[in-house]
Amino acid sequence: MARTSWTTRSLAALALSAFALSLSSLPGRSEPTTVEIAYLPLMGIAPLFVMDQQGWTREAGLDLKLTKFSSGPAIIQALGSGKFDGVYMAVSPVLVAKAAGVDLKVVAASGRESHAFLAAGPLAGTFKEAASPKAAFAAFAKANGRPAKIASLPRGSMPDTLLRYYMEQNGLTAEDVQILSQGEEQVRQTMLAGAADGALMPEPIITILEQKMPAAKVIADGKALMAGHPGFVLALRSSFIDRNPDAALKLAALNTRAAAFILANPDQAADAIFAFFGKGLIDKDVMVAALKSPYNPPLERLSDIVSGSKDLQDYLLKIGSQTKPVDIDALFYAPALAQGGGAK
Structure with a gap:
């Protein structure tokens, strides 16, 4: 899938402005905010790996604690037992978890039609x-x-x-x-x-x-x-956002910054995410190819997956994978939507 220069430029500009906005209103440095995030080792969540390995989260006063899982349903079980502040995974298990009583809000996203x-x-x-x-x-x-x-x-x-x-x-x-x-x-x-x-x-x-x-x-x-289906999302517990609204917006801004970095520098991005994919079991050239793959398309804005998430929920309910509907508009963190939240 060809990536036009305007996509790279627009994401880069959005990344810089959003990142600056999220940090400009904060007071002097204090103790870092710990954020425990469960994830799947899939290319769609590469922005999480990049922001961590580039040191941007530490610079922003965030201490990420990342835990790898092999499937979304396994993460749902962990969330149900009270573990983790957030997740980075596909939208469908986030909807299932939300319907089961885990109060999550999406603050950033990565990709669309990415399977x-x-x-x-x-x-x-x-x-x-x-x-x-x-x-x-x-x-x-x-x-x-x-x-x-x-x-x-x-x-x-x-x-x-x-x-x-x-x-x-x-x-x-x-x-x-x-x-x-x-x-x-x-x-x-x-x-x-x-x-x-x-x-x-x-x-x-x-x-x-x-x-x-x-x-x-x-x-x-x-x-x-499934036309328009959403890709991967960074979702945080509402209780975490209530305690740390600045941290939530910083993560959203860093996700955008990382997405722009990946588009512009796939080779460097592959180096940054190397440790998260089986400790060297995947060659770097494979990682670079996967980052450039037409099946790993970028996303311009967080709002672009809201409609697709509604369609996805309709089908999850139809086949019984989701027990009850959730308010999709309320699922997305409004300040993050306003901020843009474009991702890869």
Whole structure:
């Protein structure tokens, strides 16, 4: 996906102005504010890694304590037990957590339409001749005597939700697709071992698999999966924001600054996030490619994902992954929306 210069310039300008605004009204330095954040090791939350590794959070008086998880639903369980001040993950588990009583507010975001459906060689081959996804999956099932096994994250996660939406939109059933609910690392291992016929995931998983499986092919990008679906969000507990409103806005501003940095300096950004992806298990060139991937598109403003979040909630409620509706407008922290909150 081409990135125009105006996108880079606009994000950079917004980043500098928002960052300056958030810091200008603060008094002299005091003890840093500790912020405990749970996260998934996925490229969509790269701004969090960059702001931490570049030292910007410390300069802003924030002491980030980051804890890695393998799936959004696992983070929801931790939030329900009172752990962490916030999370950086996909919107769907944030909505599920909010509906379950965890009072979160979104202060920043990263990406939109930031997932892809990758088919391994045999399944990808059926799409060359088939007139539709339904026909392709039917041809695969006939040739192999079983439905296609598609690896994704657990129910309630964004990949699982998008997979179910894709199936519904294309008339696919359990006769066509067997969903394998796994953790992020398991999805990668399952695909590389040939135990799955496809995977629906965000970056960097798509780039990793494409490079290791040359016959694999993306059969649906983010727009084809669910047009306008939101990517990843930084959400904080309302109680934390009430105690530390300045810290919340500083995080929002730093997210914007980091997003602009990533667009302008993907090589340096890859260095900054290297430690968060398996301690060297992913090569730097793969990270750079994932950052530049068309399946990891930037986001101009936080407000751009409000409408998509409403559509997503409607579907989560329809399939029973979310127990009750939440006020989407109230989910977004109003001062952060006013500040802009553009992200990658």
